[in-house]
Amino acid sequence: MYIPNSEINLPDNDTIVWKYMDLSKFLDMLLCRQLFMSRSDKFEDQYEGTFSEPTYEELKKLSENNQEFLNYHKHHRKNVVINSWHINEYESFAMWQIFTKNNEGLAIQSTIGRLQEALGPENRYNQYIGAVKYIDYKKEYVPLDNPFFPFLFKRKSFQYEREVRIISDLSDQNTYINEGVKTNVDIKKMIDKIYIHPKSENWYKNLVIQLMQQLGFDFEIEKSDLESDIFV
Known part of the structure; x- marks a missing residue:
């Protein structure tokens, strides 16, 4: 489900999203039929799940006579897990x-609507989908009225990620x-189409096709055209 608040710009169901990964992680996902969701405080960005400076100052005032209020926000990150996709x-x-190496990665193409259907109502975790908003952490506020907001705002330096997130709070x-x-x-x-790394060899594409057939999947598989022939 979407996180219902006007502060977050939510893409519509037809919005195309991507996940770039190596073959081992992809096969693990297919074999387990599960998505891996990272603990939010394990991301490389140390600001992940934290508040901007103006919001933190407001938090300190609110917790002047209630230290537990501030402690809750400090420890909340350990209970929130995230799976990220790229909007494009x-x-x-x-x-x-960034996300593949040795010219042997692949990309999953999906849509917001497909993600919603794939997660389904029977999952044991409550999951929410929200688009990340990129702000100036020294000047702009991260709203306090939703516990997911710290995980849906990031610094402007990360705008290139164009990220949409599946989020769960496991508190x-x-x-x-x-x-x-x-x-x-x-x-x-979940999967609409699979793209093979643009610099991969033909044997790699054939290997992926063979693996998909053995696992009983018939996804459309294409070689990325980013390295296609130049027309002069």
Whole structure:
């Protein structure tokens, strides 16, 4: 489901989203039929799930006589898990560079609507979809009226990510989360098309096709055209 608040710009169901990954992670996802959701405080960005400076100052005032209020926000990050996707109508050269290596990665193409259907109502975790908003953390506020907001705002330096997130708060699960958790997903509903790394060899595409057939999937698989022939 979407996070219902006007502060977040939510894409419509037809919006195309991408996930770039290596083959081992992709196969693990197919075999388990699960998505991996990372613990929010394990991301490389140390500001992940934190508040902007103006919001933090407001938080300190609100917690002057209630230290637990501030402590809750400090520890909340350990209970929130995230799965990230990239919004783009087309492939992103930058995303290939960042999330794949050795010219052997691949990209899943989906849509917001497909993600919603694939997560389904029977999942054991409550999941929410929201688009990340990029702000100046020294000047702009992160709203306090929704516990998910700290995880849907990031610094402007990360605008290139164009990120949409699947988020779960596992505070009521009474379980220790190490690096993250896996959540059930309908793989066939989630994946629209698969793109093979633009610099990969033909044998790699054939390997992916063969693996899909052996696992009983018939996704459309294409070689990325970012490295297609130049017309002079």
